[in-house]
Amino acid sequence: MTNFHPDIDLITEYTAGCLPLAQSACVSLHVTHCRRCQRIAGELNNLGASLFEALEPVHVGDTQLHAVLARLDEEMPLAYANKKGNASDTPAILQRLMRGDFSDLTWKNIGSTLRISYLKSGDPQHEFALYHIRAGGRIPEHTHRGSEMTLILQGGFSDANGSYHKGDFLLRQPGDVHAPTALQSEDCICLAVLDAPLKFTDWKFRWMNPFLKLRTA
Amino acid sequence: MFIVADNFDGDSDSPGEPGGIRTDEWSECLALIARHQDRAAFTRLFRHFAPLMKAFALSGSTLSANHADELVQEVMLKVWQKAGAFNAEKAAASTWIYTIARNCRTDLFRRLQKFDTPLSAEDVSGEEESEEAFMVLHQKRSRDRIRELIKQLPNDQAHILAKVYMEGKSHTEVAGELDLPLGTVKSRVRLALQKLQIQLER
Numbered sequence: 001m002t003n004f005h006p007d008i009d010l011i012t013e014y015t016a017g018c019l020p021l022a023q024s025a026c027v028s029l030h031v032t033h034c035r036r037c038q039r040i041a042g043e044l045n046n047l048g049a050s051l052f053e054a055l056e057p058v059h060v061g062d063t064q065l066h067a068v069l070a071r072l073d074e075e076m077p078l079a080y081a082n083k084k085g086n087a088s089d090t091p092a093i094l095q096r097l098m099r100g101d102f103s104d105l106t107w108k109n110i111g112s113t114l115r116i117s118y119l120k121s122g123d124p125q126h127e128f129a130l131y132h133i134r135a136g137g138r139i140p141e142h143t144h145r146g147s148e149m150t151l152i153l154q155g156g157f158s159d160a161n162g163s164y165h166k167g168d169f170l171l172r173q174p175g176d177v178h179a180p181t182a183l184q185s186e187d188c189i190c191l192a193v194l195d196a197p198l199k200f201t202d203w204k205f206r207w208m209n210p211f212l213k214l215r216t217a
Numbered sequence: 218m219f220i221v222a223d224n225f226d227g228d229s230d231s232p233g234e235p236g237g238i239r240t241d242e243w244s245e246c247l248a249l250i251a252r253h254q255d256r257a258a259f260t261r262l263f264r265h266f267a268p269l270m271k272a273f274a275l276s277g278s279t280l281s282a283n284h285a286d287e288l289v290q291e292v293m294l295k296v297w298q299k300a301g302a303f304n305a306e307k308a309a310a311s312t313w314i315y316t317i318a319r320n321c322r323t324d325l326f327r328r329l330q331k332f333d334t335p336l337s338a339e340d341v342s343g344e345e346e347s348e349e350a351f352m353v354l355h356q357k358r359s360r361d362r363i364r365e366l367i368k369q370l371p372n373d374q375a376h377i378l379a380k381v382y383m384e385g386k387s388h389t390e391v392a393g394e395l396d397l398p399l400g401t402v403k404s405r406v407r408l409a410l411q412k413l414q415i416q417l418e419r
Binding site: 092 | 254256259260263267268269271272273275276286289290293297309311312314315316318319320322323327332333335336338342343352355356359360363367378379381382383385386387388390403406407410413415416417
């Protein structure tokens with residue numbers, strides 16, 4: 001059971017389909033495993049459906065109907081045929097983007113405790129990356145130039161505001177400064193979705209700032 | 218051939234049904250398509266929903282009439298192909314159809330913007346529906362309640378909800394378009410959700 005959730009504004013935009021792709025993917029990873037957010041998302045889908053049913057209908061001619069009827073025998077895309085049967089603990093959308101498991105990824109080391117793997121989500125405005133923090137390791141203090149969504153996939157970490165565990169969802173706003181430390185018990189893997197690069201405030205790491213670029217798509 | 222009973226009213230189901238099974242016309246149509254590939258049932262669904270889908274496609278968007286027609290075809294084709302996955306005990310037919318339309322529209326926008334992604338809107342829609350009985354019942358009640366309460370929303374709130382849900386615009390985009398502060402848009406949406414009794418904590 002998780003304790004940190006997306007707020008109602010974000011779930012509203014998520015269910016309305018107006019969040020950028022990388023952010024939707026991050027929110028969906030939380031929602032599929034959170035009963036509370038699933039309930040809200042379900043209600044918001046009902047709201048969307050009520051608005052949909054109340055739209056002023058726009059005429060669709062019989063030509064269109066016949067065009068669809070003629071296509072009904074088309075072969076069904078494989079994707080629908082076997083969707084189930086995913087026994088892995090790794091969420092399906094991450095498997096798709098990683099083409100394998102966490103161990104198959106290319107990681108970029110940042111200091112001795114943190115490594116990052118950039119995934120291509122296809123979203124041109126957001127960086128979609130996995131952060132691997134060694135158990136007990138600390139990420140140098142940094143601030144956010146834009147917003148950062150974080151979803152914990154394995155283990156957990158803590159910062160001055162609290163401690164976060166698997167499934168927890170966090171949204172950092174521009175200007176938030178923190179220095180997360182992974183829990184002692186196990187390595188932490190989280191997904192981070194950024195719309196602007198991080199900025200290290202820790203003097204030992206400030207030299208890296210000019211080299212931090214947003215890696216999108 | 219399936220005969221539509223006279224007392225069927227397409228726009229409402231029977232909320233008081235014992236056992237909680239939905240028996241509205243649209244759920245029946247989906248069941249007939251799933252079980253018998255019933256084209257007459259599909260035609261009935263098409264006549265009711267295709268005009269709504271077209272309205273949805275054209276809502277506040279830049280889609281051309283051609284793209285709107287393409288979307289209608291694509292959504293209806295998906296409804297046909299996926300009918301077997303519809304479970305009337307878990308969702309209302311109209312909600313199920315609406316989410317397909319919403320996902321297809323998002324995918325169409327992304328295709329038009331030449332996104333190169335292996336993820337579809339459906340992949341990230343979090344639709345791993347709950348098997349739990351309490352959730353099923355809850356969703357049904359919420360749907361009937363929302364349908365009733367939505368009629369009582371003040372215009373400004375209803376208008377903003379329509380922009381967000383039907384036009385697919387983010388709070389920031391709505392604020393820009395209506396020339397309102399972002400905070401005002403957010404609070405109107407939140408107020409509307411409160412009136413519809415959609416809240417994180419209950």
